[in-house]
Amino acid sequence: MLKQRPLLIETLTAVGLIVAPFVLPHLGFAPNTVNRILVWGLFGLGFDILFGFTGLLSFGQSAFYGTGGFVAAYLLTRAGFSNVLGALVFGMIAAAATGYLIGLIALRRTGIYFAMITVAIAEVFFFVEFNPLSDFTGGENGLPGVPTPSFNLGFTTIHFTNGWSLYQFIALCYFIGVIIALRIVRSPVGAIFSAIRDNPLRATAVGHNIHSYKLTAFVIAAAYAGFAGGLLGVLQAFMPPDAFTFDTSGQLVMQTAIGGRGTLFGPLVGATVWLFLQDFLQSALGLGAAWKLVLGVVFVLLVCFLRGGIVGGLIDLYGLVSGKRARKASETEEAEVEPPLQAPPAPMQAKEVAHPAYSGPILKATGLTKRYGGLVANSDIDFSVNQGELRGIIGPNGAGKSTFFKMLTCEIAPTSGQIVFEGRDITGLKVTDVCQLGLTKSYQVNQLFTGLTVRQNLTIAALAELRGKFRLDLFRTLAGVKGLTEQVEHTLALVNLTRRADTPVSALAYGEKRRLEIGLALATSPRLLLLDEPLAGMSPRERIETVRLLKSIARGRTMIIIDHDMDSLFELVERVTVLQEGRVLVSGTPEEIKTNAAVQEAYLGGVHGEIAA
């Protein structure tokens, strides 16, 4: 609904910022408090891109806040720099550069490691500011005398002094910050950020270099922090050393969680609640030092019961109300309309071949072996698939089929052996690069971006193919990516999910999720598609549909399919390879395999497996 009014959020923000000085004083907000809220809000915009959108919880943002603040303040107070805005920009650049270097270290690990490392790094900055660099930073005294901005327009000079006058400057900075942040989260990069938050494994597998994107988010957050830090100095006419403390990072995290992560405006709301409660509890209720305890309890309760924070809660509430209304309106029409039996769309073209002259087998594996300690999962497998072939792989449970697939897509490295894709040795490459070359797989256990809609899922996969593994188009809209809409629509039609395009994945039925799983692999336009048990867990009717789907996508594409459903598989494929205990038992046409004594032995005799069909 926001799509039809693309500038709605921007306009509302502008209106809000213009109206604020006329309304807020009546609610008991001093101009200085409002300015502080805006600085926190700006600081939080970058942090929300990092935490709310990309899913990286850093407890070390004070390092960049302080760096930006002190660089700007140093330039203005000690280095004889007079341009306030210029100094703020320099501070921002310094913080972003620091963020890049720190990111290189901190992003070596994910999850809790990342959180711990950022805490440690921020603490280092705090001590460095106090001791080795105290000549530059004033140590525990900070840097007093930071001037306020003024602009000489030739005919007149605008000077933002303090209070509501300074508010105009800070509000303008915040507004620009909001516009940039909105552009970023709506860009292809923003889409990939959410993919990383939702399922980093799959984001990697569809061909995005997620490490570079994470670093991008980290640098963006550092840049916002640096600029906000500089503004803090301007606001207080003094750069306080406590900008560098762990408390600063902690307060930012808490405000963002209170206000609502992943909303961009959450940090602003959180800061408002925080500063208002601080004033209110301290002075009005006379709680003194206990205010922080009250805030802590509020925070814990919110994390426990309202995960999306205040803004997230409001959005849910709005969705509940408007969703009910919309459903009522659409119920009447939808009940009558039977899903039309649409003609299957034309098969999607596979990616252009990089070197069309090559005519050998599309995939050739020789001597592929995988050992886990003493356990041999795959042993000396020789395997070759021709261009355009449809190959099936069967074998009893534990035969090493999935391990074999994981090696082919370079998810795991073989212990020994070689894999050649289209004449090119891909052994030891990364899964991202292999996908970019045109080889990907759909997973046995769904690996979807569960927090996003069907369309968003496919968009993320298609972006990898259209933009390559890393590109910094922060200000391009998704609509501006050439061919994206067509590719997504086409994949939607192919996997028959057009009617469910805007449904969140969590609301899909199992069979639909399985089709989306195939769609994710398909949206990267692979020339060689591996399917790991695409029919697993499906009802007989869903199987028939999926077999039809697989047949339609097989045109112009090479596919290798693992499945236990022999009837469906034998109907689909031209040749079958049977794996048993990590080795190739036999290869042949479905007819040969059906009558092969060794295969019958493998399934019914020697190994106590059974046909899972």
Next chain:
Amino acid sequence: MISWPNLVSQLFNGLALGALLALISSGLTIIYGTLGVLNLAHGAMFMIGGYAGFVTYQYTESFILAVIAGSLFVMLLGVLMERAIIRHFYHRPHEDQLLVTFGLGICFVELVRLVFSSQSQIVPPPALFQGITNLGFMFYPTYRLAVVGIVAIALGALFIVLYRTRLGMIVRAGIEDSVMVDSLGINVYRVFMIVFGIGAMAAGFAGIVNAPVVSLTPGIGDDILVQTFVVVVIGGVGSFPGAILGGLIAGEIISVTSMFNPGYAYVMLFAAMTLVLVVRPHGLLGVQGRE
């Protein structure tokens, strides 16, 4: 300015600090390893241990009772925290676990600040360990030597619990694969509660043992928490031997660097952590594949 006795005494300081860090980090690391939850309130547990011991000492004037009561109190608090809140977060994302434990840590610190004010409190060392010991070549505070011994005993006890008992075997198996342990018919949730209690107790015990060395303030756990993180990153998350090794390394780095310039202690600690991350991303004794 660097004399041998000075260096040796700093090495001893490093040993005492390192032993403490090892004990606190062991608590953090077994909780994380078993439950998959990084307890950001662990520093607060350390602090509360100190205060609980302080209160006990005020009433009984017995250091031993203070240690016992302080440890037990923190263990109970840990169990309570796990039952009331943490267990609802096992199936929520890591970020939520971090947020809620971070918030709880702040609540604990502020609660203690409310009751005891920000003023520092002092717990004297037990009579047995008061004064200074002559080591032949230098004099050293007796209690700091005793800290090394006391903490070594505690670590030994923890080792026996982890490596010589049935519970310990389950805990170590749970660190490897808690789903498997669950499916073997062992009630992992009961084990989780016990582990959380033991992990918290390790921090609380360290808190009261450390109390006579420094003065108690509500914020005493914050720095310790950061140092503990470095220890865990260096040693490898989920590894008990790693926590001990990392603790000793961190303790010595902090002490020896402080001899030259205390301002660089954290920088050196951080440099060591970076080095480990570059050379062995999973920590010195960590296992590959654990995130």
